[in-house]
Amino acid sequence: MLHQKLKLFFTFALVATYADLGLAIDWPNWRGPNHDGISEESGWYKKWPSSGPNKLWKASVGTGFAAVSVSNGRVFTMGNRSNRDQVIALDEATGDELWRHTYSEQLTANLYDGGPNATPTVDGNYVYTLSKTGKAYCFKADSGEVVWIKDLKRLYNARVPKWGFASSPLIEGNQVIYNVGTRGVALHKNSGRLSWKTGSGTAGYASAVPYDHKGKDALVIFAADSAYGVDLSNGKQLWKKSFRTSADVNAADPVLYNDKIFLTSNSRDGELIELRDTSTRSKWKNRNMRMHFNAGVIVGDYLYGADGRIERGKTIRCINMKTGETEWTKTNMPCSSITASDNKLIILTRDGTLYIAEASPTRFKQLVKSKVISGTCWTVPVLANHSLYVRNSKGLLNKLEMSKMVITPQPLDVKVAGNDLEFSWPDKGNFILESSEFIGRESIWNEVGSGTAKEGDRLVVRVRPNKTGQQFFRLRSK
Structure with missing residues (x-):
């Protein structure tokens, strides 16, 4: 028997x-629901075993630097294979491919690996993307069906920046906004019909950031040589701040601090500006925080970010936003991208090492670190529903387990x-x-x-x- x-x-x-998970939320767009790089999740951090966090799944998404957006059980990102862009939807639980849309787009590997720069934006059952040459798509999130496509370069005579358009689409009300042209272009999100445009000047590489300007819905648009305040309703200029940088690389998103804005580039002083009705005034500027591509995060009155060029910088820094003075500096950290949640910093270095640290202005307080991915990592990690997504430039995407539900x-x-x-x-x-x-x-x-x-x-x-x-x-x- x-x-x-x-x-x-x-x-x-x-x-x-494990114990109660706390709050777990989606991450539907670049820099998260609040456009500040900070997740409102709580209870996600549990000390890892010595081998590092558990890898739940991996996927190959093509060469590029798009981060992921996570919404309604799906993970969206972009890559490039054989000079064709790939817009990809994956099952959040398994990593299985749900749909993929491809179109002709050159890799354009100029001093880096190339591929898409912008991250998909999810709004309900719609996904919005932007290619390096200005192809703007709207897809149905559940099926990948193309709702509309607009060639922004051709339609609006927009000059393509040296390294291609990089701004992630921003949804505000019924509009989708792109950092394309002098100080942006807005389309009606359902139809792709033009809402407003602002000229054919050269755009920067940062995404549009929404803010309140004296009670008016507005945007900060970081162009090639200036930052603009823009009226959301009509695209009209509210203010302009000249900000010239080497090779016109204004790439790190402007960071909001109370009624002020921090502007930064790796090649010039970072500057905190105060907004007036139609002008700006400098509060302070110095070289303590010169972020290249990835904007930092503000927790309380302190900004945490990577100082220096993304391909060779090795410094993480904390500065006091009231004064601009440095609170602490951590060296030997290959230039990193940072997000934050639950008063903790989530840091991914250029070589694929992940750090969790306390968001503390007194000193760098490391909680844990682990090598989590190979290759070159310039893309910011994304925390969504108690899992962390990390990718490299060649298209390896790993989903890491941060904690489990009861x-x-x-x-x-x-x-x-x-x-x-x-x-x-x-x-x-x-x-x-x-x-x-x-x-x-x-x-x-x-x-x-x-x-x-x-x-x-x-x-x-x-x-x-x-x-x-x-x-x-x-x-x-x-």
């Missing part, structure tokens, strides 16, 4: 039964069915059956069974036992 030949051991504890263990029943074992458990939650030949620190657990069937209110799996004489089984939450 089967049960006389085989010792069966059953473990009912789940791999992860899962109620389910009772696992077993009976002999011919030469098989039949396992069943209540159809509650999302579980898989796993087996190992021993239990210990080096245990290897593998999913078993030829497929899960539903019988009434229970899930059933049949397993052909091995011949070792000892086997352990457990349920694990996906």
Whole structure:
């Protein structure tokens, strides 16, 4: 008899039964829901094992620097393969590809790997993207169906910057705004019809940032040689601040601080400006924070960011936004991109090392670090629903587990069915059956069974036992 030949051991504890997760939210656009690089998630950080955070899945998305946007169970990003841009939607839980749309677009690898610069923006069931030469798309998020496409360069005689358009689309009300032309262009988001345009001047590489200008909905647009305040309703100029930089690389998004704006580039002084009705006034400027591509994050009255060129800088810095003075400097950190959540900094270095640190102005307080991805990493990490997304320039995208939800263990029943074992458990939650030949620190657990069937209110799996004489089984939450 089967049960006389085989010792069966059953473990009912789940791999992860952690404390309450706190708040978990989507991240539907570049720099997050509040356009400041800060997630409102809480309770996501748990100390990793020595091997680093668990990798939930990986995907190949093509060469480029687009970050991910996460919304309604889907992950969106962009890449380039064989001189064709790829707009890709992945299943958030599994990483499986849901849809992909491709179109002709040169890689344009000029002093870097090339590929798309802008991140997709999700608004309900619609996804908006922008290519380096100004092709603006609107897709249905669930199917990838093209709703509309506009060639902004051709339609509005917009001059393409040296490294291509890089601004992620911004949704404000019924408009989608791009940093294209002198101080932006706005389209009606449902139809792609022109709302307003502002001329054919050269754009910067930063995305439009929404703000309140004396009670009026407005935008900060960082052009090639100036920053502009723009009336959201009609595109008219509210103020202008000259900001000339080497090779016109105004790439880091303007950062809002109370009623002021911090402007920065790697090649000139960073400057905090105060806004007046139609002009600006400098509050302070210095070379303490010269961010290249990725804007920093403000927590309280302190700005945390990477100082220096992205391809060779090695400094993370904290500055006091009231005075511009440096609070601390951390060296030997290959120029990094930073996001923040729950009073913690999430730092991904150029070489793919991930740091979690306290957002503290007193000193750099590292909590944990781990090498999480290979290759060149210029793209900011994204925290969404207690998972972290990191990518490299060649298109490797990893989803990392930050913490797990509390899962109620389910009772696992077993009976002999011919030469098989039949396992069943209540159809509650999302579980898989796993087996190992021993239990210990080096245990290897593998999913078993030829497929899960539903019988009434229970899930059933049949397993052909091995011949070792000892086997352990457990349920694990996906």
